[in-house]
Amino acid sequence: MSADTEANAVPARPPEGLVMGKEGMAALVDVLVRRGFTVIGPTARDGAIVLAELRSADELPYGWGVELEAGRYRLRQRADGAAFANAAGPQSWKSFLHPARTREWSSDRVDGELVFTADEAAPPRYAFLGVRPCDLRAIAVQDRVLTGGTYRDACYEGRRSAALLIVVECTEPGATCFCVSMGTGPAAGPRHDLVMTEVAEKDAHRFWVRSGSEEGADILAELPARPADAETRGKARADVTAAADRMGRTMPEADLRELMAGTLDAPRWDDVAGRCLTCGNCTMVCPTCFCTTTEDVTDLTGDHAERWRLWDSCFDLDFSQLHGGPVRASARSRYRQWMTHKLGTWYDQFGSSGCVGCGRCIVWCPVGIDITEEAAALHDWTRAGATAAEPDGG
Ligand code: SF4
Ligand code: SF4
Known part of the structure; x- marks a missing residue:
């Protein structure tokens, strides 16, 4: 035309x-x-x-x-x-x-x-x-x-x-x-x-x-x-x-906010922690992750300094550093924080899910951790009677 x-x-x-x-x-x-x-x-x-x-x-x-x-x-x-x-x-x-x-x-x-x-x-x-x-x-x-x-x-x-x-x-x-x-x-x-x-x-x-x-x-x-x-x-x-009709993945049909809140002590978090490298790729590619940190740099003379804002990741140990050490020291606690925030507590903070189903975190995870598979495993656990592992506090 x-x-x-x-x-x-x-x-x-x-x-x-x-x-x-x-x-x-x-x-x-x-x-x-x-x-x-x-x-x-x-x-x-x-x-x-x-x-x-x-x-x-x-x-x-x-x-x-x-x-x-x-x-x-x-x-x-x-x-x-x-x-x-x-x-x-x-x-x-x-x-x-x-x-x-x-x-x-x-x-x-x-x-x-x-x-x-x-x-x-x-x-x-x-x-x-x-x-x-x-x-x-x-x-x-x-x-x-x-x-x-x-x-x-x-x-x-x-x-x-x-x-x-x-x-x-x-x-x-x-x-x-x-x-x-x-x-x-x-x-x-x-x-x-x-x-x-x-x-x-x-x-x-x-x-x-x-x-x-x-x-x-x-x-x-x-x-x-x-x-x-x-x-x-x-x-x-x-x-x-x-x-x-041709979606490659699906989330379990459940109230994801409730699912996240009710599975904080599920043994599945130990399973995923055994695979997660805490590399933070999933947070870098996620279109809704927004966390940042600041970094101050100077030149060799000390006469010029700059403050930069950089993307940060809740998978970094420094992310939850308070006096004395990080609040979330284990891979289990860091993966759980990321996923329960995305699918659960995001509603409390911002009134919606923090996940839009783009699938990037699945594709770009170097070990192929799949947020839909993890949610399905937690859902299965609750339906099977939910016997919590001993809370580790992490
Ligand atoms: S599938 Fe959800 S959690 Fe994963 S990158 Fe996309 S929006 Fe983020
Ligand atoms: S991309 Fe995969 S291995 Fe890296 S922090 Fe996320 S879930 Fe863990």
């Missing part, structure tokens, strides 16, 4: 949306760049689908899918040429909204006096292309955590308030996905600017696009697109419904 004026004259927000081809996707990236956005989207690089700055839609991973399993991630080629038929990769959008390293201030000795300088560089104006429904929910979770309380994170808020979110619904779940269990996908929820569903048919590769905000509608009006036909809408909906 060409970018002719007739296509551009289509009303921007018909309720049934618009359909565009691959040239429409190319135009979308061009329009976003022209509007001053830093466009971040998926691209195939270094043996993975990574999120990186896109200068053109040619950099999208057309024809690349993924094979996911516990502790395993592989790219594989796809015959249909789809760009978005690949489940969550190693990064999430928190890498851009809540960066792993941020300099908070620096100080210099000038004429014997210390002069402090806050890092106040204007945040980039991001357009996120290809946000998965589970990751859209994860952004909403981080919104509540980092900006929903008394203390608002200025770094996150500045980046988040300017960000444009373009969601792509899931039609190809991974073997480690369980968004259906968590109610976060594979169809898109609210609070996006544009949402699209990819239909990668031979000779008819197209995207069904709907706007979710005035800015999204404005951008959509600039694209070469036509009113969505019933066949495309039906095929897109059927593909998303089929994806829901």
Whole structure:
């Protein structure tokens, strides 16, 4: 489909949306760049689908899918040429909204006096292309955590308030996905600017696009697109419904908050502690984990110092260090803290689950620990009569 004026004259927000081809996707990236956005989207690089700055839609991973399993991630080629038929990769959008390293201030000795300088560089104006429904929910979770309380994170808020979110619904779940269990996908929820569903048919590769905000509608009006036909809408909906039926994992059908609260002394925690390396990979890849620490550094002269904020992990011994030692010294207590927070006490703090079912922690755990398998084991234990191990206090 060409970018002719007739296509551009289509009303921007018909309720049934618009359909565009691959040239429409190319135009979308061009329009976003022209509007001053830093466009971040998926691209195939270094043996993975990574999120990186896109200068053109040619950099999208057309024809690349993924094979996911516990502790395993592989790219594989796809015959249909789809760009978005690949489940969550190693990064999430928190890498851009809540960066792993941020300099908070620096100080210099000038004429014997210390002069402090806050890092106040204007945040980039991001357009996120290809946000998965589970990751859209994860952004909403981080919104509540980092900006929903008394203390608002200025770094996150500045980046988040300017960000444009373009969601792509899931039609190809991974073997480690369980968004259906968590109610976060594979169809898109609210609070996006544009949402699209990819239909990668031979000779008819197209995207069904709907706007979710005035800015999204404005951008959509600039694209070469036509009113969505019933066949495309039906095929897109059927593909998303089929994806829901092909989830690789599922959480046990239980009140997870109650399950976590009622199994604190289950012997299963010793079992998982025997496998967990406490490496913290699961917290680094999780799109909702938000903990940070601070680090002060100086140069060799001692005249220049900087304070950095870095991602931290509840699997680090230092994380719970109080005077005298760490509160959670054992692997058992650290894994239990992470999982019971994600699935249980997160509700008490933030009013929702801390897990959106993306499956990243399963894929990127070097020993393949699977949060759904651990939850199922705890559930089985409670149903079998729950004979607690001796509490170890850890
Ligand atoms: S706990 Fe695991 S599955 Fe849940 S959101 Fe975090 S990384 Fe994804
Ligand atoms: S569960 Fe896996 S990824 Fe997480 S700390 Fe343990 S070994 Fe590392």
